[in-house]
Amino acid sequence: MRNIKLVEVRSEIAAGTRGASLGIDALKIASLDKKSDFFTKFDPINVPDANNYLWKGNKFPHAKYIDGVYQVLKNVYSTIESLRLEKVFPIVLAGDHSTAAGTIMGIKAADPEKRLGVIWIDAHADLHTPYTTPSGNMHGMPLAMTAQLDNKDCQVNEPTEETIHFWERIKKIGGDFPKIDPQDIVFISVRDTEKPEDYLIDKYGIRNFKTEEVRKLGIQKVAEETLEILKDCDQIYISFDVDSLDSSISVGTGTPVPNGLTVEEAITLNAELIKDKRVCCWEIVEVNPTLDTENTMAENAFEILEITTNSLVEHF
Numbered sequence: 001m002r003n004i005k006l007v008e009v010r011s012e013i014a015a016g017t018r019g020a021s022l023g024i025d026a027l028k029i030a031s032l033d034k035k036s037d038f039f040t041k042f043d044p045i046n047v048p049d050a051n052n053y054l055w056k057g058n059k060f061p062h063a064k065y066i067d068g069v070y071q072v073l074k075n076v077y078s079t080i081e082s083l084r085l086e087k088v089f090p091i092v093l094a095g096d097h098s099t100a101a102g103t104i105m106g107i108k109a110a111d112p113e114k115r116l117g118v119i120w121i122d123a124h125a126d127l128h129t130p131y132t133t134p135s136g137n138m139h140g141m142p143l144a145m146t147a148q149l150d151n152k153d154c155q156v157n158e159p160t161e162e163t164i165h166f167w168e169r170i171k172k173i174g175g176d177f178p179k180i181d182p183q184d185i186v187f188i189s190v191r192d193t194e195k196p197e198d199y200l201i202d203k204y205g206i207r208n209f210k211t212e213e214v215r216k217l218g219i220q221k222v223a224e225e226t227l228e229i230l231k232d233c234d235q236i237y238i239s240f241d242v243d244s245l246d247s248s249i250s251v252g253t254g255t256p257v258p259n260g261l262t263v264e265e266a267i268t269l270n271a272e273l274i275k276d277k278r279v280c281c282w283e284i285v286e287v288n289p290t291l292d293t294e295n296t297m298a299e300n301a302f303e304i305l306e307i308t309t310n311s312l313v314e315h316f
Contacts, residue, residue, distance in 0.1 A: 003087065003089060004088070004089045004090075004309070004312070004313070005042060005044070005083055005091070006043070006044040006090075006091050006093060007045050007076075007079060007092045007093070008024050008044050008046045009049065009072070009095060009099045010022075010024055011049040011050065011072045011094065011095045013054055013064075013069060013096070014065065014097070014098035014141075015286070015288075016135055016139075016255070017254035017291070019254075019288040020095035020286055021051055022289050022290060023093070024093045024287075025289075026252075026287055026289035027093060027287060027301060030301070030302035033295075033299065034299070034303075038302075038309070047072075047075050047076050047099075048072075048075050049075075050065075053065045053067065054068075058136075060136070060159075060163045060166070061136050062130040062131075062157045062158075062160075062163055063141070063159060063163050063166070064136045064137060065138070066138060066163060066166040066167065066170070069170070072098075072102065073098070073099065073102035073105070073170060073173055074102070075102070076099045076101075076103055076105075076106065077102040077103075077105040077106045077109065077174055078106065080103050080106025080107060080110075080281070081109040081174070084109075084110030084280065089280065090103070090282075091282050091283070092281065092285075093283075093284055095286070096138075096254075096285065097126060097239070098139045098141060099142075100126075100143075100283060101141075101142035101170070102173070104116065105173045105174035105179055106174065107235065107237055108146075108180075109175065112175070115181075115232060115233045115234050115235070116180050116233060116234070116235050116236070116237060117184040117186070117235070117278075118184060118186070118236075119188065119230075119236060119239070119273060120186065121188045121238070121239065121240045121270070122188075122189065122239070122241035122243065122244050123190065123241065123243040123244055124192050124241070124243070124255065125143070125193045127141075127143050127193075127196075127197040129167070130159040130163050130167050131151060131157055132156055132157065132194070133157065134156075143180075143182075143185060145171055147178050147181070147182045148171045148179075149182070149200065151196055151199070154199050182204035183206070184232075184233055185204075186206070186208075187201075187209065188222065189211050190208045191210060191259055207226075207229055209226070211260060212259075214261065214265060214269075219269050219272060222269065227273070227276050230278075234278065235279075236279045236280065237280060237282075238274065238282045240266070240284045240308075241253075241285050241286050242284065242285070242286050242287055242300075242301050243255050243256055243257060243286055245261050245262070245263065245266060245300070246258060246261065249262070249263060249296070251291060251297060252288055252291050252298060253286045253291065253297060254288050263300045263304065267308070270282070270307075270308040272311075274308055274312045275312075275315040282308060284301060284305055
């Protein structure tokens with residue numbers, strides 16, 4: 001059996017809505033409701049967060065709590081690097097999506113010579129920077145962090161010197177070089193982007209399988225084509241944001257968007273993609289039970305987590 005570790009990252013400082021730090025425990029409650037022994041099988045690692053920064057107030061309008069985000073990313077990075085050096089497969093349960101940057105940095109640091117592909121299943125492209133962000137929320141920036149993009153061609157903000165100082169430090173976690181090539185990103189179900197992100201998607205020719213296309217081609221074909229686009233990558237990392245699900249389902253997340261995937265589509269897609277032997281890490285993010293009185297989001301997310309993990313175990 002593949003050596004699997006659960007990595008729990010209860011960070012929510014980079015989200016616009018509070019509550020994502022509670023998502024992991026909501027998944028655990030969902031597992032109890034389903035009478036599943038999932039969480040007894042794996043010994044979890046808890047990565048220290050910096051949610052205490054929320055009490056200090058935000059000093060960085062174009063990159064909110066960037067000082068705390070920097071701390072969390074370093075923590076995630078070193079945890080994932082250690083696990084990958086031991087050839088452990090991390091299954092990451094995280095709050096806000098900014099921490100995915102730390103995951104990518106850690107994977108790359110453990111195997112710097114290996115080309116890393118990213119499958120980003122999400123309603124959002126997460127390619128913003130402090131120079132382009134409309135909100136300042138850093139969960140919209142992890143792919144720009146890891147590809148070392150500033151996107152000054154589309155600059156609309158004037159970040160402070162201190163913001164830029166932290167941004168430069170974040171981009172250099174794990175070494176001062178891009179951890180991924182933007183052309184090695186595949187988007188699935190991305191449908192809520194701003195012009196600066198569209199500019200980068202066009203510039204680098206990033207493939208986006210929109211929800212309608214997923215239905216037209218079928219999950220099997222989308223998985224095949226995704227893996228074919230990444231054929232020159234030695235390793236693949238999959239990040240699944242629950243807001244890739246349709247807003248009718250994904251009430252329990254901070255930024256729900258219509259025209260998303262069904263739970264069945266998400267299950268089939270993740271279970272299929274994770275069969276590829278190059279996949280070295282899988283992640284689920286942005287469950288926020290404070291927005292969801294019935295814990296429905298976490299129950300659906302837990303089902304996706306459990307079936308995807310089972311698929312990983314079966315196909316090793």
